[in-house]
Amino acid sequence: MQEWLEVLLRTLCAAVVLFLLTKLLGKRQVSQLSFFEYLTGITIGSIAASLSLDLEANWYLGLIALAVWVAFSLLIELLQIKSKRLRDFIDFKATTVIKEGKVLEGNLKKERLTSDELMEQLRKKSIFDLADVEFAIMESSGEVNVMLVSEKQPLTPKHLGLQPGSIKEPHEVIMDGEVMEEPLRLSGKSAAWLKRELNKNNVKQEEVYLAQVDTSGELKLDLYDDQISLPQVRQxxxxxxxxxxxxxxxxxxxxxxxxxxxxxxxxxxxxxxxxxxxxxxxxxxxxxx
CATH class of the missing domain: 4.10.860 (DNA Excision Repair, Uvrb; Chain A)
Incomplete structure (x- = not known):
């Protein structure tokens, strides 16, 4: 077999296996990596690259190495679920860096976080005055979460003694001109209702890029043709x-x-x-x- 063809087949094989193993590790592996998951991702990527280009190595040995790393990562995650101590050891513990508006310098040094970096994290949350902060906690991910003092917290219905009703989940019922049967059912609407709503707006199904049943049960439409204006009277x-x-x-x-x-x-x-x-x-x- 020619080398270029072998590299092509090895790369395709590594890409498929890497995709399947990443799916197996779950969404958290993609959305937010812990310290150990970060190391696992680097190692798996390195093995996959070697599997593609190292023609002298046996391809099945690379697959075995990938499988072992993924299995080990899954084992660690299962143990983390069962053990708080292991979670703290692998992912680090959350640390309070501000308490009652006062910066805890010892905890900052422990986490190797400078005052400039702390203020940058606060500014990202639109907080410019330390006196506005009741607590600030550095999570295991490195993000700083903040609780404002009571007088700086946003007004909610609870402060006014109100009890608003629950908000329903919005559902996308048409995508790319195709009706999504399951979201339509979950929204509590029928195909006949959807057809009536489209007729009210003088719109055909195939003209709709995206249609959503919002929290109030109204149908919101986005058409392929942005020049067409839809009536807003009902809204x-x-x-x-x-x-x-x-x-x-x-x-x-x-x-x-x-x-x-x-x-x-x-x-x-x-x-x-x-x-x-x-x-x-x-x-x-x-x-x-």
Whole structure:
């Protein structure tokens, strides 16, 4: 066999085996490598390269080496699942680097992290003032996760005493002009409903690049032809209805509020929302021209 043909066959074989073994190792091997997985990836790649080009070596020995490394990696992962000590030993332990706005210099030195690198990590999270940080923890991956002090944390429905309903998962029901049967079923919609929605928008299935049933159960369309404009009236009407519902909920909470302060807060917020709705009502309820 000619050398170029042998190299071609060995490379194809190594690529297929490497792909299958990578799939076997799972998504975490690709999305975020631990310290040991990083070493495993380098070694497996080196073996695969040698398998492709080293014509003097037996190809099956390279496959055996690949299989041994993957099996060893899987064994380590299984042991990590069962043992916290082994996880800490292999992947390192999380380390607190900021506590109550104060940098823990000893822990920084332990993790070999400079103050410049720490501030860079904070700036990536739009944090420029150390006093805004309650805790900052360096994870085993090297990423720094931050918890802000309470007054700097974003406002949530829980802070207002609200209990919003659960959000449904969006589903892509058409891709590249083809209906996706399983996502359509999971969205709780039928093929007949999908056809009616397409007809309402005067769109054919094969004209749709991507169609998604969003969290509110509405069908959102993206067409191959970007010059075609789709009506937005139903979306605007739904937004207006949701805002009106929020206003009614705030008024109801104001009536049942246990204290005078919370009653005034709910009432004032409802009044401000009512003023906002009066201003944007012409935009949200405008007719399609």
């Amino acid at each position: 605007k009407a739904a937004l207006f209805a949701n805002l009106k519902k929020c206003e009614a909920d705030l008024e109801m909470f104001g009536i049942s509020a246990p204290t005078k302060e919370s009653k005034e807060l709910y009432t004032n917020t409802a009044n401000r929302l009512n003023q906002l709705l009066a201003e944007i009502k012409p935009l949200l309820q405008q007719k399609k021209k």
